[in-house]
Amino acid sequence: MDPNAVKSTLSNLAFGNIMAAAARDYQKELLAQEKAQASSSSNQEVDLDDLIDDPELEKLHADRIAALKNQRNGRNGRRKGHGEYREITAGDFLAEVTGSEKVICHFYHKEFYRCKIMDKHLKSLSPKHIDTKFIKLDAEHAPFFVAKLAIKTLPCVILFRQGIAVDRLVGFQDLGGKDDFSTRTLEALLIKKGIIDEKKDDDDENDGYDENTRRMVRSSVVADSDSDQINIY
DSSP, X not given: OOHHHHHHHHHHHHHHHHHHHHHHHHHHHHHHHHHHHHHHHHHHHHHHHHHHTOHHHHHHHHHHHHHHHHHHHHHHHHHTTOSSEEXXXXXXXXXXXXSSSEEEEEEEOTTOHHHHHHHHHHHHHXXXXXXXXXXXXXXXXXXXXXXXXXXXXXXEEEEEETTEEEEEEETTTTTTTSTTOOHHHHHXXXXXXXXXXXXTTOOOOOOOOOHHHHHHHHHTSOTTOOOOOEEOO
């Protein structure tokens, strides 16, 4: 046998063995990579499951849902005239008091300073209690409803539930009989009567009242009387 041919054959066999070994090594490497990727994917799924069950994430999700719900309710309330203190006409009265579950209606006289005091406090409360509608009606321009509701004294704040007058504040007799009662005092009274809900995070409203206005208010009532009875007849 030709020695050169034998040497060539042996060389070719050796090269084939090397290539086969390299192929096997490459295949092993591919299998190892596939296993690593499968393991990583499995670990990722476990992590996601843990994240879904995480109580902090659940709380954040619940808080977000509550915030969106409150925002939606706020927009709905404002579309119905809630969240603000509005003046209405006698022609709007029935639709306004029957259009919401809870309504606070202030019958006022534009020249009575005690009505202006009540205006100030109701205006302050209206954006805080959007579940309740706050409105005002000039008593001079609504004689029919004044008579039907037997209103004899102003200011008169009538509380409506589902279109029915369930209670009223006559003058300031339930507020200490003085002009300088606070917004918080009025708020507490309305909460007690169930026409507004208590807010846990309420801050004190601007309970002060301009001293010049107070003197003007006091000058509008009888000097020797603390009565808030200002008759409209």
